[in-house]
Amino acid sequence: MKNIQKITRMKLFFPLFCLLLVLLINVVKDPGFFQISVKNGVLYGRLIDVLNRGSEVAILAVGQTLVVAVSAGTDISVGSVMSLSACFTTMLLAGYGVNTTTTIVMPMALGLLAGILMGGLCGAFNGALVSKLRIQPMVATLILFTAARAIGLLLCNNQITYIRYEPYKYLGNFIPGCPIPTPIFVTIVVIVIIMLVLKKSALGTFIQSVGINSRAARLLGINSDFLCFLCYVICGLCAGVAGMIASSRIYCADSNNIGLNYEMDAILAVALGGNSLAGGRFNMAGSIIGAYTIQAITTTLLAMGVSTDQAPVVKAIIVILIVVVQSPVFKSWVETKKNRRRAEIKEAV
Amino acid sequence: MDENVILTMRGITKSFPGVLALDNASLKLRKGEIHALMGENGAGKSTLIKVLTGIYPFEGGEIEMEGVEGQAINHSVQEAQERGIATVYQEVNLCPNLSVAENLFIGREPRTKCNTIDWKKMNSSAREIMKNLDIPVDVTMNLENYSVAIQQMVAIARAVDMECRILILDEPTSSLDDNEVEKLFRLMRDLKNKGVAILFVTHFLEQVYAVCDRITVLRNGQFAGEYTVAEMPRVKLVAAMLGKDLDDLASIKAEGSDTVRKDVVVDAKGLSHKGTIKPFDFVIHKGEVVGLTGLLGSGRSEMARCIYGADRAQTGTLTMNGKELKAKAPIDSINAGMGYLPDDRKADGLIGDLSVKENIYLALQARKGMFHPLSPSEQNALADKFIELLQIKTASRETPVNQLSGGNQQKVILARWLATDPELLILDEPTRGIDIGTKTEIQKLILKLAAEGKSVIFISSEIEEMLRTCSRLCVMRDGSKVGELDHDLTQNTVMTAIAGQGKEGEQ
Ligand SMILES: Nc1ncnc2c1ncn2[C@@H]1O[C@H](COP(=O)(O)OP(=O)(O)OP(=O)(O)O)[C@@H](O)[C@H]1O
Ligand SMILES: [Mg+2]
Numbered sequence: 001m002k003n004i005q006k007i008t009r010m011k012l013f014f015p016l017f018c019l020l021l022v023l024l025i026n027v028v029k030d031p032g033f034f035q036i037s038v039k040n041g042v043l044y045g046r047l048i049d050v051l052n053r054g055s056e057v058a059i060l061a062v063g064q065t066l067v068v069a070v071s072a073g074t075d076i077s078v079g080s081v082m083s084l085s086a087c088f089t090t091m092l093l094a095g096y097g098v099n100t101t102t103t104i105v106m107p108m109a110l111g112l113l114a115g116i117l118m119g120g121l122c123g124a125f126n127g128a129l130v131s132k133l134r135i136q137p138m139v140a141t142l143i144l145f146t147a148a149r150a151i152g153l154l155l156c157n158n159q160i161t162y163i164r165y166e167p168y169k170y171l172g173n174f175i176p177g178c179p180i181p182t183p184i185f186v187t188i189v190v191i192v193i194i195m196l197v198l199k200k201s202a203l204g205t206f207i208q209s210v211g212i213n214s215r216a217a218r219l220l221g222i223n224s225d226f227l228c229f230l231c232y233v234i235c236g237l238c239a240g241v242a243g244m245i246a247s248s249r250i251y252c253a254d255s256n257n258i259g260l261n262y263e264m265d266a267i268l269a270v271a272l273g274g275n276s277l278a279g280g281r282f283n284m285a286g287s288i289i290g291a292y293t294i295q296a297i298t299t300t301l302l303a304m305g306v307s308t309d310q311a312p313v314v315k316a317i318i319v320i321l322i323v324v325v326q327s328p329v330f331k332s333w334v335e336t337k338k339n340r341r342r343a344e345i346k347e348a349v
Numbered sequence: 350m351d352e353n354v355i356l357t358m359r360g361i362t363k364s365f366p367g368v369l370a371l372d373n374a375s376l377k378l379r380k381g382e383i384h385a386l387m388g389e390n391g392a393g394k395s396t397l398i399k400v401l402t403g404i405y406p407f408e409g410g411e412i413e414m415e416g417v418e419g420q421a422i423n424h425s426v427q428e429a430q431e432r433g434i435a436t437v438y439q440e441v442n443l444c445p446n447l448s449v450a451e452n453l454f455i456g457r458e459p460r461t462k463c464n465t466i467d468w469k470k471m472n473s474s475a476r477e478i479m480k481n482l483d484i485p486v487d488v489t490m491n492l493e494n495y496s497v498a499i500q501q502m503v504a505i506a507r508a509v510d511m512e513c514r515i516l517i518l519d520e521p522t523s524s525l526d527d528n529e530v531e532k533l534f535r536l537m538r539d540l541k542n543k544g545v546a547i548l549f550v551t552h553f554l555e556q557v558y559a560v561c562d563r564i565t566v567l568r569n570g571q572f573a574g575e576y577t578v579a580e581m582p583r584v585k586l587v588a589a590m591l592g593k594d595l596d597d598l599a600s601i602k603a604e605g606s607d608t609v610r611k612d613v614v615v616d617a618k619g620l621s622h623k624g625t626i627k628p629f630d631f632v633i634h635k636g637e638v639v640g641l642t643g644l645l646g647s648g649r650s651e652m653a654r655c656i657y658g659a660d661r662a663q664t665g666t667l668t669m670n671g672k673e674l675k676a677k678a679p680i681d682s683i684n685a686g687m688g689y690l691p692d693d694r695k696a697d698g699l700i701g702d703l704s705v706k707e708n709i710y711l712a713l714q715a716r717k718g719m720f721h722p723l724s725p726s727e728q729n730a731l732a733d734k735f736i737e738l739l740q741i742k743t744a745s746r747e748t749p750v751n752q753l754s755g756g757n758q759q760k761v762i763l764a765r766w767l768a769t770d771p772e773l774l775i776l777d778e779p780t781r782g783i784d785i786g787t788k789t790e791i792q793k794l795i796l797k798l799a800a801e802g803k804s805v806i807f808i809s810s811e812i813e814e815m816l817r818t819c820s821r822l823c824v825m826r827d828g829s830k831v832g833e834l835d836h837d838l839t840q841n842t843v844m845t846a847i848a849g850q851g852k853e854g855e856q
Contacts, residue, residue, distance in 0.1 A: 200720075200722065201719050201720050201722055202714050202719050202720075202723075203719055205703070205707055205711065206714075206715075206719060208700075208702075208703060209700045209703060209707075209711060212700045212701055212702050213696075213699065213701065215696060215697055216691075216697050216698055216700055217700065217711075218678065218679060219659055219679050219689065219691055219697055219698075220679070220683075220711055220712040221679050221680040221683040221712055221715030222680070223678060223680060280702050281702050281703075
């Protein structure tokens with residue numbers, strides 16, 4: 001009994017529990033869920049699919065977690081920034097105004113890097129608005145939420161630029177000879193970098209301090225404004241990386257569809273990870289688990305034959321349930337219920 | 350005699366995870382009395398109050414209140430208010446971004462005929478209330494523009510203005526000056542004469558003897574005794590609180606406080622910050638403890654903030670150890686060797702959700718820089734050292750700091766700055782809310798730091814405490830420094846200098 005309580009009090013218990021639940025439902029529905037097969041030299045299977053497709057959300061969740069922690073607000077521009085980064089990269093690689101190309105005019109690595117930096121630049125813009133001008137995060141990021149896609153469209157001369165250059169597909173699909181989808185590797189790299197930074201520096205504690213009480217943090221020697229700015233830049237960079245993957249998957253930059261609604265999934269991932277959207281304490285591992293939980297839900301729904309149009313409804317209901325169960329109000333309600341039961345039992349004895 | 354009893358709390362038990370905060374605590378309040386609730390930091394005073402007013406549920410015990418059938422258990426603050434219990438909590442819990450008037454009337458705003466808020470009436474009544482208490486505020490300004498002391502007065506005014514049968518004041522005087530305390534006492538006596546029962550928590554013994562009729566002492570969450578003030582001399586009261594005798598309070602004044610002044614540590618010339626403090630000069634030497642004194646709002650805290658660079662000075666220069674220091678942000682001052690304990694613990698000091706350990710090591714970590722993290726064992730050692738040194742009462746070093754009692758939170762912030770081992774330590778009300786036992790320890794610690802060659806700028810609304818520790822006092826009035834006192838420091842000379850009647854205060 002004691003041990004069970006210890007486990008349920010653990011921070012990661014709930015996010016993991018949700019993920020397991022979703023996976024369990026999947027297995028019951030479709031025993032083949034965990035089956036992984038090899039076709040054409042690459043891995044296939046629903047589990048692989050979740051891991052692969054969940055990459056963008058997981059990477060976005062990393063940045064979003066920091067933004068939520070430091071500023072008690074969300075960056076709702078990440079989906080649009082993904083799209084802008086993708087457009088920027090394809091424009092650089094294909095040349096302005098080119099509709100479809102099989103050769104690229106710039107080294108691919110350079111193009112990808114530029115796209116990621118574009119994300120960072122957008123993050124810097126958001127960060128400056130929030131930390132220097134003290135605009136509400138939601139309002140500040142609303143600007144790029146609406147504008148970024150339009151800018152992307154301009155960069156692509158109002159068309160969808162296709163890059164039919166084989167290596168450009170590697171990032172979002174498979175590298176020849178490797179059976180595991182590349183996005184999984186990218187995600188691992190991003191997560192490892194952020195975890196190392198959090199572990200090897202005091203960044204995490206500083207971010208939490210600023211999120212909890214930025215005035216006090218400043219007075220004890222933390223540069224609150226800069227940290228806030230930094231978190232938005234990191235969030236932008238993450239959006240850039242996610243944008244590269246998304247673009248590479250379809251070897252084009254579809255300005256209107258890349259990263260569509262991804263900001264919502266990223267924010268939900270943070271919430272599902274047991275993080276308070278009021279900022280302060282954060283739990284990076286929780287957010288990442290949350291991201292895959294969301295992806296698992298999406299994949300399940302699609303596999304169960306729920307149409308793409310209706311999937312969001314079911315998703316919303318599930319997410320509401322999970323968030324409510326995690327809320328402190330609900331928890332304390334359960335707690336008092338339990339206590340009352342215990343008291344009644346005592347009295348009866 | 351017992352017909353007069355209005356409230357009885359009996360055998361109250363309340364635990365938090367890992368702590369038994371109240372263990373069979375009792376309290377009895379009578380009409381028309383001022384009742385002191387005393388005990389060390391973490392003894393359970395605030396918890397007992399919160400149990401009474403419905404903030405915390407509790408596990409065992411009975412509460413009876415006159416006029417209430419059966420158990421008078423409150424489930425919410427509103428319920429307690431309806432039953433006539435008005436409360437001023439230890440942590441001022443008003444809304445900083447609402448105006449003073451709104452804060453005074455929140456939840457009971459005067460209405461117009463169309464049931465909208467009657468702003469005119471609200472502001473004028475608010476003005477009236479504040480004027481009666483003689484507190485100089487603009488009631489339409491946001492509360493956050495005012496000092497903790499004024500915020501505390503607003504909280505008191507709000508509670509007093511509600512019709513109540515029981516008034517609870519949890520350390521209302523911790524940041525008040527003698528003047529304000531006197532105003533508060535007058536108010537309390539008025540209410541007492543009207544038959545209100547007042548529960549008064551304080552760590553100041555003089556205040557207990559000045560207004561209270563009866564004392565209940567809590568020790569480690571347990572009821573330790575109820576006494577009338579007359580039958581309880583100070584020494585016995587202290588012994589009852591601590592469970593042991595305390596060394597003599599008065600004997601800690603530094604020997605030979607007129608030591609030769611040696612190296613200058615900080616030399617400020619013409620520093621000022623627009624709107625808060627006019628240009629001032631200030632010098633502090635190695636091993637010196639200098640007090641800043643003045644009435645509420647005289648600019649003593651603002652002067653400290655200006656020296657530290659919390660508010661960036663617009664004019665003047667500051668040299669530290671012979672080098673000019675242009676602090677753009679507090680971190681520059683910290684790197685130059687300063688430390689600053691702010692007076693508003695909740696708003697400027699605590700990082701609430703972080704643990705005791707993190708709160709202690711953060712300033713040192715900021716000084717070392719983000720990329721040179723302290724190892725977990727260093728962090729633990731540091732936390733343990735200060736928990737031991739300052740006797741911080743906490744379930745563990747990992748406990749979130751906002752779960753500590755008020756006085757223990759204060760100790761954590763003090764520990765934070767001691768941990769950075771600064772050359773110049775600026776302490777604004779360092780002993781606020783700290784019990785008498787530990788207070789003496791802290792005063793000793795300050796003198797010990799000075800003896801080791803550290804310099805300390807010390808602010809306290811308690812003149813006696815300043816006299817005990819400081820070798821020189823800067824007198825502040827209306828946002829400017831009006832003089833210095835460096836010999837013949839007595840309660841009287843200081844009082845007259847502050848009030849501006851003595852010639853010694855003038856330059
Ligand atoms: N919300 C909480 N969660 C956990 N523990 C708590 C909480 N509030 C108080 N405690 C613990 O209960 C004990 C009593 O605290 P309380 O605040 O009542 O002390 P106090 O007598 O008011 O002290 P002080 O003079 O410092 O204000 C302390 O050990 C404290 O750590
Ligand atoms: Mg208290």
